[in-house]
Amino acid sequence: METDILAQQHTLLLAQQLRLRRSLMAAGAGLANSSVIFSAWWLGYLDWSSLHLTSYIAITCLVCLLFPLLISSRLNLRFRDPSLTHAQISWHLLLTVYAMALAPDLRSLLVINLFLILLFAVFRYTPRRLPWLAAAMGVCYLIALVFSLSLRSSPIDWRYEWLVGQVVLLGIIGISLIGGEIAGLRAALKRRNTHLAEAMHKIEELAVTDELTGLYNRRHLLRILRRQKGLSDRGQYDFSIGFIDLDYFKQINDTFGHDAGDLTLQKVAATIRASLRDVDYVARLGGEEFVIVLAQTSPQAAHQIAERLRQDLEALIIHLEDERPDIMLTASIGLASYQPKESIEDLMRRADQALYAAKECGRNCIIDEADLATSPLAEQIKETASSCTEPRQQEAAVVFVAEPASTQQQPLETDQVEPPARLC
Numbered sequence: 001m002e003t004d005i006l007a008q009q010h011t012l013l014l015a016q017q018l019r020l021r022r023s024l025m026a027a028g029a030g031l032a033n034s035s036v037i038f039s040a041w042w043l044g045y046l047d048w049s050s051l052h053l054t055s056y057i058a059i060t061c062l063v064c065l066l067f068p069l070l071i072s073s074r075l076n077l078r079f080r081d082p083s084l085t086h087a088q089i090s091w092h093l094l095l096t097v098y099a100m101a102l103a104p105d106l107r108s109l110l111v112i113n114l115f116l117i118l119l120f121a122v123f124r125y126t127p128r129r130l131p132w133l134a135a136a137m138g139v140c141y142l143i144a145l146v147f148s149l150s151l152r153s154s155p156i157d158w159r160y161e162w163l164v165g166q167v168v169l170l171g172i173i174g175i176s177l178i179g180g181e182i183a184g185l186r187a188a189l190k191r192r193n194t195h196l197a198e199a200m201h202k203i204e205e206l207a208v209t210d211e212l213t214g215l216y217n218r219r220h221l222l223r224i225l226r227r228q229k230g231l232s233d234r235g236q237y238d239f240s241i242g243f244i245d246l247d248y249f250k251q252i253n254d255t256f257g258h259d260a261g262d263l264t265l266q267k268v269a270a271t272i273r274a275s276l277r278d279v280d281y282v283a284r285l286g287g288e289e290f291v292i293v294l295a296q297t298s299p300q301a302a303h304q305i306a307e308r309l310r311q312d313l314e315a316l317i318i319h320l321e322d323e324r325p326d327i328m329l330t331a332s333i334g335l336a337s338y339q340p341k342e343s344i345e346d347l348m349r350r351a352d353q354a355l356y357a358a359k360e361c362g363r364n365c366i367i368d369e370a371d372l373a374t375s376p377l378a379e380q381i382k383e384t385a386s387s388c389t390e391p392r393q394q395e396a397a398v399v400f401v402a403e404p405a406s407t408q409q410q411p412l413e414t415d416q417v418e419p420p421a422r423l424c
């Protein structure tokens with residue numbers, strides 16, 4: 001979620017930078033046009049009054065400044081087209097046609113402006129809209145032509161006008177065709193970028209999630225724990241973690257097959273996720289072992305949350321296909337709360353010791369540090385847990401399986417196990 005927002009902000013920033021760059025280029029072209037008009041006036045090719053010239057240049061400068069200002073102040077985001085392409089094109093076209101109409105000697109030179117404006121549109125307009133703009137430019141040129149010819153006192157050189165008209169027509173058609181090609185390339189690039197972004201998103205997701213359950217994986221868990229530790233080391237911030245291990249999970253695999261085991265892990269993952277608050281994290285450490293990270297949570301609150309979770313897991317009924325009976329299970333939970341400046345490894349080791357004690361307690365229970373500290377068997381358990389390199393000893397099965405269609409729940413196997421000495 002957090003990364004999605006950051007990615008959106010980054011995309012918006014890049015889009016705004018691109019819009020600003022384009023509007024600055026358009027502004028540069030507009031100012032260059034003004035300098036040509038000024039030179040023409042200075043050299044006597046333009047019979048405008050000083051006021052006329054100054055007004056034209058002032059309006060051009062204002063238009064040139066307006067769009068970059070709108071974009072850099074982010075006011076452009078209020079418009080339906082935040083790139084303001086259409087508005088910029090319309091303004092620059094209007095200024096060019098005006099100059100063409102009222103400066104007959106410059107008309108053939110200003111044709112280049114039409115081409116530049118069309119080129120500007122090539123990068124924003126769709127292949128469908130571009131021909132319409134090209135046609136509108138042709139019409140604008142005709143209007144400017146008629147207007148400028150009507151102002152002319154000297155005889156009209158029709159052969160020259162024909163040549164200029166031909167250049168305008170061919171230029172507009174040529175740029176439109178190139179624009180179509182560029183638009184095609186742009187569309188292909190956009191498609192490829194979308195695919196790349198999707199692939200990147202998937203890779204990022206795969207890097208942090210456990211494939212089977214969709215929960216965070218061990219690597220991301222460590223990252224979360226480092227972040228929580230950082231918060232806690234900086235100030236008044238408690239957090240706790242819980243190691244959750246399903247009881248007698250092996251029996252589900254052995255009795256109903258690996259697919260039933262996988263389904264169970266997925267259902268358990270969803271139950272844990274649903275049982276926790278939005279601010280908490282849950283990861284699968286591997287096998288049937290999960291870790292919860294309870295943000296901003298005192299040891300007492302952690303115990304309450306873990307108890308609710310234990311009950312939710314106890315109430316979970318997993319329905320299997322093919323007439324196989326439903327599965328019910330329990331989980332043992334070991335809790336540890338972060339102690340100032342301790343290492344993440346130490347915190348995890350303490351949670352693991354508590355989990356070990358919960359298993360020793362007969363399973364389906366929660367052990368936290370308070371339980372461990374007050375228990376007479378605590379030292380023994382700590383020693384066993386930290387020196388234990390072999391898998392824990394498997395006791396008799398007590399996985400409960402309910403018959404489908406809500407018949408009475410029956411133990412799958414009913415070996416009566418002498419419960420171990422209870423710590424809890």
Ligand SMILES: Nc1nc2c(ncn2[C@@H]2O[C@H](COP(=O)(O)OP(=O)(O)OP(=O)(O)O)[C@@H](O)[C@H]2O)c(=O)[nH]1
Nearest residue numbers: 245246247248249250251253258261262287288392
């Ligand atoms: N279906 C499935 N089984 C897995 C997966 N990962 C580990 N397992 C199995 O989980 C079982 C874990 O068994 P144990 O470590 O003996 O634990 P347990 O049977 O839950 O017993 P206790 O933890 O002592 O209550 C093993 O049979 C593993 O093969 C998995 O991704 N899918």
